[in-house]
Amino acid sequence: MIRTFPVVHPDQGVTRQVLSDSPELMVVSFAFEEGAKGALHSHPHVQSTYVKTGKFRFSVAGNSFDVKPGDSFVIPSGAEHGCTCLEPGELIDTFTPRRDDFL
Template identity: 70%
Template sequence: MIKHFPEVQADAGVKRQVLSDSPELMVVAFRFQAEGAEGKLHSHPHVQSTYVESGRFSFTVDGESFEVTAGESFVIPSNAVHGCVCLEPGTLIDTFAPRRDDFLTPNP
């Protein structure tokens, strides 16, 4: 069954949209609308795979910084502190295992 999820404001200049989910897995698009928009440093127990659909980003994962661009992907381990800064507007497609239930409730 196909579900449709609304796009929500995640951070300043960043919109988030759940694309699909099950208890074991979730796929989410993060659309960075401007250079300098940030995905602030955070951690969570979920394993995360990030695919750069478009744009260019500087990521930090557990203190290591690197740049990624369209077509590249990487995995962020469970509980790793990570975040990114948008260098060129674009979209990240993140996959989480298990599902991020916090993304299923509306932002306050």
């Protein structure tokens, strides 16, 4: 079954849209304006992030690194993480299990 999810604005300069979900897995698009931030946070879900467009500086468990289109990485369960958008772009995040707080 194909569902369409609304676009929401979780932070200034950021939009989020769930692309697909099941209880075990969720795929989410995040679009960022330059300078927008994904605040430091943690959650019990394992997260995989793919950089579709743009450039970002990430902090994961106290380590900072820059990413560009085509890069991807995994954020372990419980790791504190966040980002700053260096060039406008889109991230595709996958969570396991599903982030019920996004529904």
